[in-house]
Amino acid sequence: MIVRIAPRRAAVRDVDRTVATVAQGNRGRSSIDAHLRHDPSATQAFAEAHVRRLEMMRRAGIGIERDADGSWSIQADHLDRAIAYEMRALRDRPVEIETLSALPIAQLETADAATWLDREIGAAARLPVRDAGFGREVRSALDARRQWLVERELADVDGGKVRLRANAMMLLQRRELLVAGERLADELSKSFVEAKMGGAVEGRLTRRVDLASGRFALVEHSREFTLVPWRPVLERQIGKSVGGIMRAEGVNWRFGRDRSGPTIS
Known part of the structure; x- marks a missing residue:
């Protein structure tokens, strides 16, 4: 991690x-x-x-x-x-302790997912990284990741710099979610349903799932389930019924029996 x-x-x-x-x-x-x-x-x-x-x-x-x-x-x-x-x-x-990646850096270089390395490559202001110790590992991983992205036409070389294509992060995250959904479908014996923008997210929050693209909440129905972006506030809701609306910035959650309380973004 x-x-x-x-x-x-x-x-x-x-x-x-x-x-x-x-x-x-x-x-x-x-x-x-x-x-x-x-x-x-x-x-x-x-x-x-x-x-x-x-x-x-x-x-x-x-x-x-x-x-x-x-x-x-x-x-x-x-x-x-x-x-x-x-x-x-x-x-x-x-x-403040922030989890940047649930996976070790070596696994991020070729991960078919939206990784922390991708966010660093696309960031306007990147984190300072020293050329020693773990910093050297990060520099090497970033170089390998840039090459991987260019080879898969998810990034372009522009004036000696590698720039992510506009939809690269969305495509990478969706690919990983589909693979994770298929794996969990076998485990849960339920169908995976993608959360749609503006659509309702309803069901029982059963656990957190850590992927290369980030942390996701597993919300189950009787016959299907979905994966949506995780928020720390969800820790206390595991095992409970939750509901919300999928937005670009994540899910606007409502908690409680009738879920009439304030929205948690």
Whole structure:
């Protein structure tokens, strides 16, 4: 497994400033409807992300109150409360640990999947890698991966640089999902169904599946199952019924018996 460890910072986030601004123009109240009125170009999922932030602060005992109608009472010192929440979180978790790949780097060079190496090749700003130790392994793997991509017409050489084609990542991820779906279909004796953009995802979340393209949630029906992008918030939902809508950025989840709670993007 390849992971990245970076120090965390305690700072007011844009989401906190937006909440404060919306509340200031709405008699100290914040809600999804108020956010959408404040910014007509905002999506429902974007507005609901602010609700998730407020819910996290409420559970941490920061003094955020939610009313029965789903709206929130926002105090004038909301940004001070937000930084207090961040400071508490920083004390409990001073570093961020991100899983870049569930597979060792040697297996990524020729993986028929959307790998961390591909994301690095296509990134506008790449991670600094030193020419020693593991850094040297990464440099070698990137060179091998570029050649592999060009040979399979998933990337082009442009002025001495290798550039991914526009649909390369989507194609690679879909290929791996189809192979993984076929393998799991034999194991589960159920049919694999691809999740479609804008389509509903319903069923029981049974486990997490680690692939070269990333982590995916296995959601089962009685006779079929699907694989959708994983989110850390799903850890507590394993074994439970879940539902959501497939979007470009992932699934907008709703949890609970009637799944009428806030959306988790």
